């Protein structure tokens with residue numbers, strides 16, 4: 001069950017990047033969410049509405065750099081669908097297309113994501129109307145961006161309930177990093193971690209699913225597992 005979700009973490013990054021606004025103007029100062037002019041992009045269920053300072057109905061809180069809610073809710077909004085609140089029958093009656101979405105089976109999975117300002121800012125400082133990503137850098141590489149994902153759920157197995165938890169920590173690789181064989185290394189050859197999305201490395205993952213025989217640390221960067229110093 002976990003493997004599909006891990007792969008789709010990459011897509012989480014894309015979803016976060018999909019939020020753009022329409023209030024574009026040449027400004028010398030940064031636009032904040034509090035101004036109420038940064039809005040959801042075309043195609044989003046909330047298109048045209050201001051991105052709030054606190055949590056939205058899906059579980060995103062851009063001001064606080066975090067998401068907390070149903071795994072499906074990380075995707076539903078950008079697919080033009082309303083937030084899922086737990087009532088399958090009511091939701092599918094109103095939104096039958098949701099049943100065919102790849103993430104629909106994971107609607108019970110709880111996800112907590114956190115990221116820093118370099119990953120996706122709570123301001124628009126470059127004036128394109130969207131929350132900034134890797135502000136001041138041409139790509140995420142060397143930007144110091146990081147994100148964590150914490151997923152949890154349960155399933156039935158042989159009459160008993162099994163709980164699983166997955167945690168992963170992802171960083172933007174430093175400008176001096178070198179990728180070889182799908183793994184990022186520092187300039188002096190120390191392993192940073194497996195490549196994700198070409199500009200990032202996983203530096204730590206933890207998988208606990210005792211029913212399936214997984215109990216604990218799955219990967220730890222030989223360099224270091226902290227967010228700083230990259």
Ligand SMILES: [Ca+2]
Pocket residue numbers: 123124125126127128129130131132133
């Ligand atoms: Ca921007």
